[in-house]
Amino acid sequence: MALGALRPSPLVEQATEHLREQITSGVWGIGTKLPGETSLAKSLGVGRSTVREALRALAGAGLVQARQGAGVFVTATQPEQDWSTQLRQAAITDVYEVRMLVEVEAAQLAARRRTDDDLVTLNAVLAKRRDAANGTNAEFVEADTVLHAAVVAAAHNPVLTGLFTEFLPVLQRGLIDLVELLDLRSADPNHGDDGHARLVDAIARGDTEAAGGTLREELEQTLARLHAL
Structure with missing residues (x-):
């Protein structure tokens, strides 16, 4: 041939x-x-x-x-997909379920391991999230995920950090769609501020139960909205 x-x-x-x-x-x-x-x-x-x-x-x-x-x-007629490709093609609900496992554990570890520098960073990114409430949905979602990335970083576990970094592009696209589809910020431009403030406070106090519980509650609410679409 x-x-x-x-x-x-x-x-x-x-x-x-x-x-x-x-x-x-x-x-x-x-x-x-x-x-x-x-x-x-x-x-x-x-x-x-x-x-x-x-x-x-x-x-x-x-x-x-x-x-x-x-x-x-x-041995196969279709190539195996690498991790990044699988994430890009995965349903946002599936990604969110794994995100919950990663981030809740990270929040609990952060409450035990956070340093003074971590607390400075967490308060700074919380303030930036509040500032982003005056911006576009994309800017707000980016500021939100930066805060969550800071929580994961405060756990000081490079594997958790690496996993979350892989999730970020998929999460940001999915969250922008969710915010726009459900019009979450029309009544409250700084949607979820109370929960994020409680999360940062729990980490600062070293309260592992409150840190994990607060984050789990937030993510479960979002996941419920995703399943309802």
Whole structure:
């Protein structure tokens, strides 16, 4: 089967894409043994090293698997999705449920571990959230998520911080839609200020139960609104 010669650069990326198309389009189904490196290199007009790198990339995407002494076989017709892609495509309710698990625990840890610098930051971002009440929905949501990020940071757990950072883009888009759809700020431009003030106060006092409970209450209310849509 002739695949068509490739342009000079970037060869590995082009080879990977051409081979991926053969798999995802069904030309090579699951269980099919791919042609050998020499045959593929000739069809694509590239060197065997380029083909080898392309096959390695396809293996990393979960599309093919090399079997020692037997060759390379197709194992899937759709590439595995990385964590960021899964988040972008996930329902906001699913993301919110995981967010609740992450943030409630983070708030409790923050109440135990927060430093004086953390408290300065938390009060500063709370003030910025209040200032953002005079801005657009996007500006308000951004200020809100910055405050929540500061709470997570005060837990001093890099894994929690990393997870929340991955959530942020999806959360911000979902929250902007939620605020606009439900018109949450028409009657109260600084929607949720009391709860956020109580959260910061609980962390400052080192009250783990109040910190976790306050945040859980806020997130459960939002999740209930999302499920009602």
